[in-house]
Amino acid sequence: MSPFEALPATRKSISLDNIQGLLEEFGVSSNGFLPEHLPLDILPDQYYTPWEDLMQSLNNHLDAGTFRKHADQLPILTLHYLSTEQEQRRAYVILAFLAHAYIWGGDKVSETLPPPITIPFLQISHHLTLPPVATYAALNLWNFRTTDPTDLTNLSAIHALHTLTGTRDESWFYAVSIAIEARGARTIPVLLLALRAAEARDFPAVTAALRVLAGCIASLGDLLERMDERCDPGLFYHRIRPFLAGSRNMAAAGLPRGVFYDCGGGRGEWWQLRGGSNGQSSLLQFFDVVLGVEHAVAGGGVSFHQEVRGYMPDEHRRFLEYIAEAFPWGLRKVVAEGGGDGDGERLACREAYRAATDALAALRGKHLQMVTRYIIIPSRQPFCAGGAVNLATASSRVGEDAGSQGHEVKAGQSQLTGTGGTALLPFLKQSRDETAKAGAI
Numbered sequence: 001m002s003p004f005e006a007l008p009a010t011r012k013s014i015s016l017d018n019i020q021g022l023l024e025e026f027g028v029s030s031n032g033f034l035p036e037h038l039p040l041d042i043l044p045d046q047y048y049t050p051w052e053d054l055m056q057s058l059n060n061h062l063d064a065g066t067f068r069k070h071a072d073q074l075p076i077l078t079l080h081y082l083s084t085e086q087e088q089r090r091a092y093v094i095l096a097f098l099a100h101a102y103i104w105g106g107d108k109v110s111e112t113l114p115p116p117i118t119i120p121f122l123q124i125s126h127h128l129t130l131p132p133v134a135t136y137a138a139l140n141l142w143n144f145r146t147t148d149p150t151d152l153t154n155l156s157a158i159h160a161l162h163t164l165t166g167t168r169d170e171s172w173f174y175a176v177s178i179a180i181e182a183r184g185a186r187t188i189p190v191l192l193l194a195l196r197a198a199e200a201r202d203f204p205a206v207t208a209a210l211r212v213l214a215g216c217i218a219s220l221g222d223l224l225e226r227m228d229e230r231c232d233p234g235l236f237y238h239r240i241r242p243f244l245a246g247s248r249n250m251a252a253a254g255l256p257r258g259v260f261y262d263c264g265g266g267r268g269e270w271w272q273l274r275g276g277s278n279g280q281s282s283l284l285q286f287f288d289v290v291l292g293v294e295h296a297v298a299g300g301g302v303s304f305h306q307e308v309r310g311y312m313p314d315e316h317r318r319f320l321e322y323i324a325e326a327f328p329w330g331l332r333k334v335v336a337e338g339g340g341d342g343d344g345e346r347l348a349c350r351e352a353y354r355a356a357t358d359a360l361a362a363l364r365g366k367h368l369q370m371v372t373r374y375i376i377i378p379s380r381q382p383f384c385a386g387g388a389v390n391l392a393t394a395s396s397r398v399g400e401d402a403g404s405q406g407h408e409v410k411a412g413q414s415q416l417t418g419t420g421g422t423a424l425l426p427f428l429k430q431s432r433d434e435t436a437k438a439g440a441i
């Protein structure tokens with residue numbers, strides 16, 4: 001089943017004149033795509049103690065090889081005692097972690113998720129309009145705490161509430177994304193104002209916003225480069241990444257049909273889903289939409305960027321759709337057509353637009369280098385630091401993946417793929433080059 005099938009096609013017409021209202025309507029907080037308030041670190045109703053207890057001992061059970069036994073013994077809990085959206089999100093986070101721990105946390109992969117995880121996970125996922133898998137929302141957006149709540153860009157203060165490996169490396173991996181989201185949040189209202197200014201052909205205002213964006217993107221690159229401070233590439237590749245794998249194109253890892261979500265009583269369904277990936281972040285897609293960066297799909301079908309919108313929180317997916325539909329080429333359309341009061345204003349705007357797209361392409365270039373350090377190089381090196389789970393080879397070198405973007409990987413070929421099942425280097429290079437191309441106007 002595709003996650004898109006579960007998504008309602010609601011769309012409201014909202015005026016850009018009320019930017020605050022627009023942001024509220026689409027669940028974009030003052031922290032951007034992060035929630036306004038810190039995620040809950042425990043469900044308040046004691047009814048959920050069995051889940052919370054298992055989460056507390058998750059890393060120990062995984063290390064000892066006893067996790068599945070304990071998960072099988074969980075009672076099947078209802079969602080009736082979750083009274084706020086924050087609590088529902090925490091339930092989703094818990095069940096996503098339990099699901100991935102169950103599937104990947106053993107000597108062999110488990111093809112089946114047991115009813116105590118399946119039943120509430122399908123229900124909460126349906127309620128939140130998210131696929132039942134460890135999405136970016138489960139791993140990052142709703143899974144952090146900080147000792148500096150006034151500044152979510154303070155990377156050193158951020159910690160993941162939960163990790164699958166119990167390592168500070170995994171916590172840091174998530175924390176970098178949190179800080180990036182928080183830093184990028186500042187540009188969201190600025191860019192919405194720029195879209196409005198573009199409609200009015202107010203070139204100086206658009207230029208100013210594009211300069212803010214270029215500066216912001218540069219600082220996102222600085223944050224990205226801090227990944228190396230506390231996240232070891234070998235540990236990431238061999239221990240963290242295997243846990244984040246999805247159930248799609250995972251035949252080589254032991255999931256030829258995906259994962260069976262067992263509802264008990266002989267009922268259940270097979271799901272094939274992408275794994276957790278920062279590619280599901282709404283922030284970079286928002287920049288793409290505003291700048292009018294196009295990500296092509298070879299041979300028709302749905303692009304990676306379109307598809308992973310089905311893995312984003314519903315409101316954020318609708319936000320991207322709304323902006324993309326209301327402004328089909330984003331700022332690019334107006335920048336390309338020109339027509340300001342004077343050539344000077346028009347040229348300055350074009351220059352600022354090029355600088356912003358160059359900055360975004362450069363960020364994608366830095367990301368590519370990071371993928372080389374964290375995936376390509378460690379994939380060629382043995383890992384000697386212990387750890388019970390090592391399905392990395394199986395889950396990242398698959399022989400029958402049809403990657404997104406038309407990067408077909410033929411059966412029998414060995415090809416590195418992303419956790420989402422993409423043929424990753426050609427895809428990431430194409431994404432970078434498409435960004436640079438948008439600036440060539």
Ligand code: HEM
Pocket residue numbers: 173176177180224227236276277278279280281284364367370371374375417418419420421422424428431432
């Ligand atoms: C160790 C660090 C990282 C590694 C190894 C990594 C790896 C990958 C891989 C393999 C993909 C391909 C798609 C997929 O598999 O789902 C991808 C895509 C992507 N990643 Fe990362 N990533 C890292 C950190 C980050 C961070 C911190 C961000 C920022 C939020 C980020 C943003 C993206 C985006 C936006 C895409 C989609 C492709 C694009 O729009 O250009 N990644 N990443």
